Amino acid sequence: MALLRYESQVRAPLVDGTKDYHQVTEDICGPVEASPSRLWWIGFIISVGLLIFGIISVTMEVTYGVGQWNLNKTVGWGWDITNFVWWVGIGHAGTLISAILLLFRQGWRTGVNRAAEAMTIFAVMCAGQFPIWHMGRVWDAFFVLPYPNTRGPLWVNFNSPLLWDVFAISTYFTVSLLFWYSGLLPDLATLRDRAKLKWRKMFYGVASFGWTGSTKHWQRHEALSLVLAGLSTPLVLSVHTIVSFDFATSVVPGWHTTIFPPYFVAGAIFSGFAMVQTLLVVTRKVLKLEEYITIEHIDVMNKVIVLTGSIVGIAYLTELFIAWYGANGYEWYAFKENRVNINSPLGWSYYIMMGCNVLSPQIFWFRKMRRSITVTFFMSILVNIGMWFERFVIIVTSVYRDYLPSAWSTYYRPTIWEVGFFMGTFGLFFTCYFLFSKYFPVIAVAEIKHILKRSGESYKEKMDTLEQEDPEQFGQEHSHDHGA
Amino acid sequence: MAEQKFVVGNFYDEAVLFPAVKKVRKAGYKIHDVFTPFPIHGLDKAMGLRDTSLHTAGFIYGITGTTTAVTFITWALTTDWPLNFGGKPFFSLPAWIPITFELTVLFAAVGMVLTFCYLCQLAPFVKKDHFNPRSTDDTFVMAFECTEKTNEAEAIAFLQSLGAQDVKVEVRETRWWLGRYDKDTRPFGEQKELEAV
Numbered sequence: 043m044a045l046l047r048y049e050s051q052v053r054a055p056l057v058d059g060t061k062d063y064h065q066v067t068e069d070i071c072g073p074v075e076a077s078p079s080r081l082w083w084i085g086f087i088i089s090v091g092l093l094i095f096g097i098i099s100v101t102m103e104v105t106y107g108v109g110q111w112n113l114n115k116t117v118g119w120g121w122d123i124t125n126f127v128w129w130v131g132i133g134h135a136g137t138l139i140s141a142i143l144l145l146f147r148q149g150w151r152t153g154v155n156r157a158a159e160a161m162t163i164f165a166v167m168c169a170g171q172f173p174i175w176h177m178g179r180v181w182d183a184f185f186v187l188p189y190p191n192t193r194g195p196l197w198v199n200f201n202s203p204l205l206w207d208v209f210a211i212s213t214y215f216t217v218s219l220l221f222w223y224s225g226l227l228p229d230l231a232t233l234r235d236r237a238k239l240k241w242r243k244m245f246y247g248v249a250s251f252g253w254t255g256s257t258k259h260w261q262r263h264e265a266l267s268l269v270l271a272g273l274s275t276p277l278v279l280s281v282h283t284i285v286s287f288d289f290a291t292s293v294v295p296g297w298h299t300t301i302f303p304p305y306f307v308a309g310a311i312f313s314g315f316a317m318v319q320t321l322l323v324v325t326r327k328v329l330k331l332e333e334y335i336t337i338e339h340i341d342v343m344n345k346v347i348v349l350t351g352s353i354v355g356i357a358y359l360t361e362l363f364i365a366w367y368g369a370n371g372y373e374w375y376a377f378k379e380n381r382v383n384i385n386s387p388l389g390w391s392y393y394i395m396m397g398c399n400v401l402s403p404q405i406f407w408f409r410k411m412r413r414s415i416t417v418t419f420f421m422s423i424l425v426n427i428g429m430w431f432e433r434f435v436i437i438v439t440s441v442y443r444d445y446l447p448s449a450w451s452t453y454y455r456p457t458i459w460e461v462g463f464f465m466g467t468f469g470l471f472f473t474c475y476f477l478f479s480k481y482f483p484v485i486a487v488a489e490i491k492h493i494l495k496r497s498g499e500s501y502k503e504k505m506d507t508l509e510q511e512d513p514e515q516f517g518q519e520h521s522h523d524h525g526a
Numbered sequence: 527m528a529e530q531k532f533v534v535g536n537f538y539d540e541a542v543l544f545p546a547v548k549k550v551r552k553a554g555y556k557i558h559d560v561f562t563p564f565p566i567h568g569l570d571k572a573m574g575l576r577d578t579s580l581h582t583a584g585f586i587y588g589i590t591g592t593t594t595a596v597t598f599i600t601w602a603l604t605t606d607w608p609l610n611f612g613g614k615p616f617f618s619l620p621a622w623i624p625i626t627f628e629l630t631v632l633f634a635a636v637g638m639v640l641t642f643c644y645l646c647q648l649a650p651f652v653k654k655d656h657f658n659p660r661s662t663d664d665t666f667v668m669a670f671e672c673t674e675k676t677n678e679a680e681a682i683a684f685l686q687s688l689g690a691q692d693v694k695v696e697v698r699e700t701r702w703w704l705g706r707y708d709k710d711t712r713p714f715g716e717q718k719e720l721e722a723v
Contacts, residue, residue, distance in 0.1 A: 257566075
């Protein structure tokens with residue numbers, strides 16, 4: 043029994059119920075093979091509806107110009123860039139779960155990583171829309187790429203944070219996609235080999251690239267996953283750092299802040315975990331995967347939310363303190379009058395941000411709250427509202443009353459097409475997610491099997507007898523032998 | 527097309543598979559492959575496979591990305607079309623760190639995935655044989671090649687004695703080919719079929 047890997051019973055099981063390998067396959071692949079439920083159709087149709095609204099909004103913007111949005115001097119970045127930063131932030135939790143927790147050997151990631159990675163890809167797809175359509179003349183969007191052109195060639199400005207963003211977001215999307223898809227190959231092969239319908243066999247046959255499960259392939263696959271995780275970890279930190287550079291390298295009061303990179307990264311993980319919770323609380327219920335995405339998983343993720351929420355809270359307070367302590371009149375004015383002053387035109391948004399992001403997650407210090415599905419779902423929505431307002435506060439309240447008081451009279455509020463564009467990205471995101479949850483296994487089947495005999499409930503019970511044994515003897519008998 | 531005979535045995539427990547792999551190798555049989563539904567740590571070592579050098583390839587791709595970024599930006603901003611940004615030096619390396627880093631990661635990741643697909647010969651529309659479709663579900667399938675010297679009956683008996691079930695001799699073409707899975711005549715069976723075997 044050299045293979046048995048002992049895990050203390052103090053650790054809660056990651057897979058509940060009595061399972062064997064085949065049962066795991068059945069449970070996770072079952073919903074993929076069944077016809078979609080009525081609930082799925084309702085959700086899907088609503089999502090497509092939103093997507094169509096978004097397409098109409100974008101068509102309006104392209105046809106009549108960016109003037110369709112209520113952007114003005116001095117609010118050149120309004121809802122669009124707020125939404126961009128918000129969506130990119132949401133993407134970060136997926137990479138954190140799949141890459142950083144892999145490096146930290148956190149077993150619980152196996153239950154949630156596949157769905158979270160998918161969420162990352164869809165969120166980055168949504169995020170990318172905003173800067174692209176914001177360009178106005180979107181047909182010239184390829185000008186952001188350094189290609190040999192007939193204008194000199196005139197190269198792009200490699201010193202500009204906006205160009206860093208182009209590279210960061212496109213790299214992030216590509217690497218996340220590769221990481222996600224390479225992990226999917228074995229599970230798609232499982233679906234292929236189970237398939238009875240002709241089109242299904244064809245589809246998963248093409249999609250699984252001819253995966254066989256050969257030991258040599260697994261060896262390379264493991265190496266690939268580990269290195270991609272190692273690459274994604276600094277990548278995910280760099281992406282939101284670079285997004286924060288869009289603001290931090292400027293000289294606008296409220297943006298010119300050295301704390302931005304870590305503060306943005308913490309906020310990104312915070313909002314991303316909230317979105318993972320929103321999706322998984324529903325997914326586990328609808329697809330009946332409660333035994334794989336257990337209360338334990340939700341509990342751990344809520345702990346991450348309270349931690350990152352508190353980091354964000356400290357960042358808000360530090361930023362406020364430094365604005366005062368730094369003794370720069372403009373900086374302090376931006377904070378005191380545009381944000382903290384609740385009677386200022388947009389002062390209310392600062393308090394929504396504080397309330398949702400700093401105060402409300404503190405409820406998760408209580409175990410009972412962390413393990414309540416209702417509270418978790420409600421909180422996950424609240425946190426994402428708060429995080430949207432954080433970006434709104436940073437972007438809009440910093441610029442709507444700038445150095446020139448004569449420009450102050452314009453109060454920025456979005457048009458229907460600005461709101462529609464945002465709603466459209468929700469449509470895009472959920473349309474993709476619904477299709478993903480229907481046609482792909484939402485849990486990494488192979489990875490669950492890998493941890494099953496160590497962390498499955500029915501296997502953990504048997505560790506009772508092992509705990510009675512003499513440690514010396516146990517160590518000799520069950521040492522982690524690589525079979526060499 | 528050349529054909530090859532394989533002795534194929536199914537295992538249902540990795541704890542049985544491991545000692546079997548060792549004994550098969552000791553007995554002098556050449557293991558063609560072991561197909562498993564999930565990665566089993568140490569199985570590659572037990573089978574005597576050498577470590578993969580995919581890591582090294584990744585490192586080389588990464589370095590290529592770094593070099594590409596630094597040399598290209600340096601050339602573009604100092605030689606080809608120097609632009610004066612607020613009187614700062616043309617060669618402003620610190621401002622290029624983000625793009626250099628991103629390209630390093632991009633090259634390493636894309637290069638490694640392509641190398642992985644090449645080494646494992648994986649691509650859309652590739653169809654390969656892995657003897658038992660259940661090897662992607664819950665079965666560990668061991669296959670070893672038969673040579674002229676192999677006594678098939680003896681090999682089957684030997685594999686059965688190690689705990690393998692449903693041991694058979696199978697003949698396969700020795701190549702992978704482009705194909706479609708919907709033409710596969712062996713879909714994943716019902717429980718009844720499996721019991722009948």
